[in-house]
Amino acid sequence: MAEEKFFQDRERLVQALVHDCACELQKGIKESGNASFLVSGGSSPEPVYRELSKRPLPWSKITAALVDERWVEKSESGSNAAFIEKSLLQNYAGEAAFLGMKNSHATAAEGEQECERSYAELQRPFDVCLLGMGGDGHTASLFPHAQGLEDALNPESDKLCSAIIANQSEVTGSNTERMTLTLSAILQARNIKLLITGEEKLKVYREALLGSDEMEMPVRSILKQGLKPVTVYWAP
Structure with a gap:
């Protein structure tokens, strides 16, 4: 079961999440000399990243790596x-x-x-993995009933990266071709953090906790695994 850290407002959430990420990255550096930080896109984590960037951590010893990506050039939206x-x-x-x-x-x-070869070079276990969640119950680019999803959700897999073709929806937009970390890769993180904001996302999160079909709501694969602790950060 995930640990829930719920806040009265987003400002407090951001401060708490920045503090927690900074502490865990510093701990990783202290233990092994370097730290790995798996990061997600989206509007929810943006203020977290902006605030974290101002923290005088030993950043030269930290590698940030994407949790997922649309198969588009960096110059494209x-x-x-x-x-x-x-x-x-x-x-x-x-x-x-x-x-x-x-x-x-x-x-x-x-x-x-x-x-896969690039990500195999990253220090493991990963120190922090920051995930988001969509209104359809996806996390990373693990989209409901997507082509490649079953393979990506296999907890026994030794793959870190998996190509995904999502079913086009309001959530995916036109960029349905993605690369994502697999469930197995995400579970190689010491600290898994799920960031959600707003009442609608809270309803989706509650629905995810109630059901068991991971193909329908892939975020369940993170919330219901019993191997690694997950902390859910939420604010209205």
Whole structure:
């Protein structure tokens, strides 16, 4: 069962999440000399990244790596790599290393092996994995009933990265071709944090807790696994 940290407003949530991420990254550096920080795109974590970037951490010893990515160039709208560069990799955090997912291959499926090789170089266990959740119950690019989802949700898999083709919806927009960390990769993080905001997302979260079909609401695969602690951060 996830630990719930619910706040009266988003400002308090941001301060708490920034503090928790900073502490865990510093702990990772103290223990092994370096730290790995798995980061998600989206509007919810943006203020967290902007605030975290102003913290004078030993950023040169931290590698930020994407949780998922649309298969688009950095210059195109929707690129998580461009978003992280603009929001997190600023100020003090400009010294951090960064690992993206999009490579030169034409499709995510063709680029999967190269992505896999890159992510295999990251320090594990990952120190912090920050996830979001969509109104359809997806997390990372683990979308309901997507092509490639069953493979990506296999907890026994030794794959870190998985190509996904989502079913187009209001949530996905036109960019249905994605690369995502697998469930197995996410579960190699010491600290899994799920950030959600607003009453609608809270309803989706509650619904996810009640059911068991992971193909219908893939976030259940994170919330209902008993292997790694998950902390849910929410504010109205």
